Amino acid sequence: MDALKISHAATEFRDRPFLVADDLVWTFAEACSRALGAQQALSSMGASSGRGIAFEAKASPSTIVTVLAALEAGIPFAPLHPKWTRDEAARALSLLPDPIHVDPELLARKEAASSAVAPTHHSGPESLAARLFTSGTSAAPKVVELPRRAFVASARAHTENLPFVDGDRWLLAMPLSHVGGLSIVTRALGSGTAIVLRPSFDVDDTLATIASCRVTLASFVPAMLPKLLSSDGDGRLRSLRAVLVGGAAFPAEIRRASAEAGVPALATYGLTETCSQIATQRLLDARDPSSLDSGTPLHGVEARIDTTSSDGLGRIFVRGDMVMLGYLGHPTIDHGGWLDTGDVGSFDERGRLVVVGRADDTIVTGGENVHPADVERDLAACEGVVEVAVFGVPDPVWGQVVAAALVLAPGFDPEHLLRSAARALSSFKRPRRFIVVDRIATSPNGKVSRRALADSLAARLRPMSYGADDK
Structure with missing residues (x-):
C-alpha cells in the first residue's frame, strides 16, 4: 500500500x-x-x-x-x-x-x-x-x-x-x-x-x-x-x-x-x-x-x-x-x-x-557565546513579561552586546524587571540595551527574525546598567 x-x-x-x-x-x-x-x-x-x-x-x-x-x-x-x-x-x-x-x-x-x-x-x-x-x-x-x-x-x-x-x-x-x-x-x-x-x-x-x-x-x-x-x-x-x-x-x-x-x-x-x-x-x-x-x-x-x-x-x-x-x-x-x-x-x-x-543567532560578546533563547527563558519567567525577544547588536568595545525587546503588562518598570532577571544571568548574558514595544514582529509562520529586529530597533534601544551588582 x-x-x-x-x-x-x-x-x-x-x-x-x-x-x-x-x-x-x-x-x-x-x-x-x-x-x-x-x-x-x-x-x-x-x-x-x-x-x-x-x-x-x-x-x-x-x-x-x-x-x-x-x-x-x-x-x-x-x-x-x-x-x-x-x-x-x-x-x-x-x-x-x-x-x-x-x-x-x-x-x-x-x-x-x-x-x-x-x-x-x-x-x-x-x-x-x-x-x-x-x-x-x-x-x-x-x-x-x-x-x-x-x-x-x-x-x-x-x-x-x-x-x-x-x-x-x-x-x-x-x-x-x-x-x-x-x-x-x-x-x-x-x-x-x-x-x-x-x-x-x-x-x-x-x-x-x-x-x-x-x-x-x-x-x-x-x-x-x-x-x-x-x-x-x-x-x-x-x-x-x-x-x-x-x-x-x-x-x-x-x-x-x-x-x-x-x-x-x-x-x-x-x-x-x-x-x-x-x-x-x-x-x-x-x-x-x-x-x-x-x-x-x-x-x-x-x-x-x-x-x-x-x-x-x-x-x-x-x-x-x-x-x-x-x-x-x-x-x-x-x-x-x-x-x-x-x-x-x-x-x-x-x-x-x-x-x-539557532547557531547563527549566537551572540559573541567579549569572546563569550550567548544563546538568545537562554536569556529569553529567564526574562520570560519574570512577572510582567508578556513577550520577549533577545538579539545581538554591534558594540565598539565588546563586538556585540545583548539586547532585548520586551512586551510588558501595564504598570511594570522594565529596568526594575531587568535587574531582577540579572540575578539568574551571567554578567555577559545580561541585556545592555532594551526597548519596550507593543508587539514583537514575526514572519508569517510565527517565527522571530532576530536579525530583522536588530536592524529595525537598533536606533531606538535604551542603555541598561546594573550598577554595583554587575560583576
Missing part, C-alpha cells in the same frame, strides 16, 4: 469522514473521486513526475484536492504561502524549475468536468513529492526537496509516539504551505483520520470548531496558545487528546499556563528539512509544567550533539528516512547521511532534547 495515495486510503477507509469544512463533509471515497478527476486535469496540462506544479496554498478544499492529486500522480508540488505578496510569490516561482502554475479553484472546476478516470502511477520512496520553502528568518528562502519516504517516515514516527484512535479529528488551522500543515494531510491518508479544515486561525472560531466538530487533535505555534487559553472559559482545549506545539520555541511560561489549564500541550522539534517533527514529548510530559525539553527523538530518528562547550551544548545533527533529498540547486544529501540542523541544543539526563536556538 502506498501511504500517500488517496486511492489506497479510500480502499481501506472508504466511508470514513476525510475532510470537514464548514457544512462540507467528504468521505475518503468522495475525496478520492475528486482527486482522481484533478489528477486527470493536471495530466492534460502537462504536469508529470518530470514537471511539477506550484499553487497558492489557501486553506480550502480545492487546495487539499490539488495536494491529493499531485501525490496520487507522483507530480512534485510547491505550495506558495497565501500571505505572500505578488512580488514574493514571483521570487519563489523564479527559484523553481519551470513549474506549471495551477489555480486550485479552477482545477476543481476542471476535475468536476472530467471522467475521473486517471492512469495509475507508481512512485518510489526516493521520488520527489514536494518542494517547500524555508522560512528565511536568517537568510533568503531555500527550496527544500522532500521525497515520498520522508512523509511516510514522518507519519510513522508520529504514530509511534502518539497513536491514532478511532474517531480522531485533527484541526488544520496551519498554513498548507508549511510542512506542519501539510503533514496533517499526509498523516490522515495512512491513519484514516479526519481533517477539520479552517480558513485561517481565529481564536473564537478555533474554540467553537473544537466543540462543534468534535476535534481531538490540534497543531499550534506557541504564539497561538496564550490567546486561546485566555478565551477558553469553557475549557474546550481540555477536551483535546493532544496539542502539538512547534514552529518556534515553546516558552516556559506558556508551558506552565497550558499545564495549569489541563491542556495536553506537547513540545515538538522539527524542521522543513526533516519533514516536520523529529522529537516530541509524550502525553505524560504535558503534566510537568517545569519541562523545557522537546522530548526524545522519534522512531527512526538518530540525533547527536557535536559538543563544543563544557555545558554540553553543541550543534544538533540528525539522520533518518524523514530527512530531505537536499536543497534545490545544491548537492543532494546521501540517504542515511547526517543533516546539520543549524540549531544548538543538548540532551538532558533523561535523554530528552533541549533546543536552545
